Amino acid sequence: MTLHKLLRYAAAVFTAAAVCAGCGNEVPAPAAETAAAPALPAITAESEPEPVSHTGYLDCLYYDDSEFWLYDQRSRIYDTDGAVLCGVAPHHLAAGHFIAGMYRTAAESRDDIETVVLVAPMHYDTANTLCTSYKSRRTAFGIAETDTEITDMFVSRLGAAEDDYMTEFDHSASSHIPFIKYYLPDAKTACLLVSPKEKADIPERLSELLYEISQKKKKCLFAFSIDFSHYLDPFDANAHDKETYDAVLSGDTGRIEHFTNSNVDTPYCLSTFVRLSEKLGGNIVSADNGNTYTVGCIPYSRSQFPDGVTSYFVFLSLSGG
Numbered sequence: 001m002t003l004h005k006l007l008r009y010a011a012a013v014f015t016a017a018a019v020c021a022g023c024g025n026e027v028p029a030p031a032a033e034t035a036a037a038p039a040l041p042a043i044t045a046e047s048e049p050e051p052v053s054h055t056g057y058l059d060c061l062y063y064d065d066s067e068f069w070l071y072d073q074r075s076r077i078y079d080t081d082g083a084v085l086c087g088v089a090p091h092h093l094a095a096g097h098f099i100a101g102m103y104r105t106a107a108e109s110r111d112d113i114e115t116v117v118l119v120a121p122m123h124y125d126t127a128n129t130l131c132t133s134y135k136s137r138r139t140a141f142g143i144a145e146t147d148t149e150i151t152d153m154f155v156s157r158l159g160a161a162e163d164d165y166m167t168e169f170d171h172s173a174s175s176h177i178p179f180i181k182y183y184l185p186d187a188k189t190a191c192l193l194v195s196p197k198e199k200a201d202i203p204e205r206l207s208e209l210l211y212e213i214s215q216k217k218k219k220c221l222f223a224f225s226i227d228f229s230h231y232l233d234p235f236d237a238n239a240h241d242k243e244t245y246d247a248v249l250s251g252d253t254g255r256i257e258h259f260t261n262s263n264v265d266t267p268y269c270l271s272t273f274v275r276l277s278e279k280l281g282g283n284i285v286s287a288d289n290g291n292t293y294t295v296g297c298i299p300y301s302r303s304q305f306p307d308g309v310t311s312y313f314v315f316l317s318l319s320g321g
Contacts, residue, residue: 057138058168062093063178065140071096072182075104078287082318083110085214085282086222088273090312091120091172095295098288098314099176102223103183105287105316112219115147115188116180117210119273120172120225121266122195128161129198130154132191135164137177144181150190150213150220157209160192167191172225184221194268202268203257207275214280224273228311230261234293234300237311241289248274248315249284273315282317289313 074097089102106113122131132154137144154160168174173191180189194202210222229240244263247255253271256264264270277284291309293300300309 056135057143058133058135058164058174060137060139060174060177061168062171062175063140067093067096068140068178068182071100071179075100077101077108078105078314078316080105080109080285080287080316080318082283082320084221084316085280085319086224086273086276086317088224088226088270088313088315089176090227091175091225092227092292092310092312093171093175094292094310095290095312096175097295098290098312099179100183101288102314102316103179106221106223107183109318110221113184113187113221114219115150115190116184116221116223117147117150117213118173118176118180118189118191118223118225119206119210119269120170120176120191120193121269122166122193123170123172124166126163126166126195128163128166129195130158130160130202131163131166131193131195132160133162133164133167135167137181137189139178139181141178141181141185144177145188147188147190147218149217153209153213153217154190154192158192158205163193166193176223176225180223187221194266194272196266196268198268200257203253203271203275207272207279210272210276211279222273222276224269226269226273226313227265228313229263229291230265230310231308232262233305233308234291236262237291237309241291241311241313244313245286245289248313249286251278251284273317277317280317280319282319284315284317287314287316 078101084106087102087106089099132151134146134148134151136146170193173193214220228244229237240262251274253274256271256274257267259267291311293309
């Protein structure tokens with residue numbers, strides 16, 4: 001990598017780290033199933049990155065060509081002893097090489113993926129607690145076609161609302177689409193956004209539907225867009241990451257569903273991943289772990305990270321478990 005590219009990358013990671021460290025309050029976990037739903041930030045003119053157009057396709061609002069190739073160059077194919085059935089990767093692009101690594105590994109492990117089903121948290125307040133879209137995505141690598149059959153199932157079976165704006169605007173889903181199209185160019189996509197205000201039984205309902213899809217409909221890769229601990233210094237973040245690691249690998253969904261931002265930003269999605277892996281007979285492994293401090297290689301201080309760090313995992317569910 002040239003010095004110019006290295007400096008550009010360091011600046012990009014530093015900026016992303018400063019921005020990403022403060023996103024955790026967007027999807028806090030409920031303290032209990034009967035707890036009131038947490039407040040989510042409303043979309044305002046100031047929060048919208050640019051005007052969006054829905055003339056036919058959704059756009060990948062957060063794609064940057066030079067940064068994408070840096071993520072690709074820094075990523076690696078993780079060692080696996082089976083095909084990737086489903087996986088977890090971040091949505092903060094400060095850890096874009098983790099996203100790239102997850103999809104690279106999935107593509108390397110199997111050649112039968114027809115659809116990537118992407119489950120992601122909803123970061124903004126809306127009347128809809130489950131959102132999806134029938135529109136395909138326009139990417140730098142061509143059109144990522146939407147699997148309308150699976151999208152129909154999100155609408156008819158789960159009651160998801162067709163919401164083009166939210167599906168395009170929320171970075172939790174939009175940031176993954178270019179990676180999917182690049183590493184799995186022939187695969188369709190189906191996206192579901194899940195709000196923390198959704199009913200507490202959504203992990204079981206959703207995992208059951210995804211399992212049914214895997215058995216009767218399509219050969220799918222199930223991808224979960226999840227960030228982990230927020231607002232902590234690296235020492236405390238590592239301690240909570242160890243708790244999360246233990247809960248995921250032991251399949252403790254009850255514990256996961258009551259985690260707070262100190263562990264994970266979207267416990268509903270993480271619990272769905274663990275439940276689905278069990279239904280598929282998968283073996284969950286932790287392929288990668290870090291945080292905005294370690295991935296950015298920036299000396300830690302509260303002046304550099306005033307809101308603490310955000311942690312990242314890549315979890316893979318492998319066949320043969």
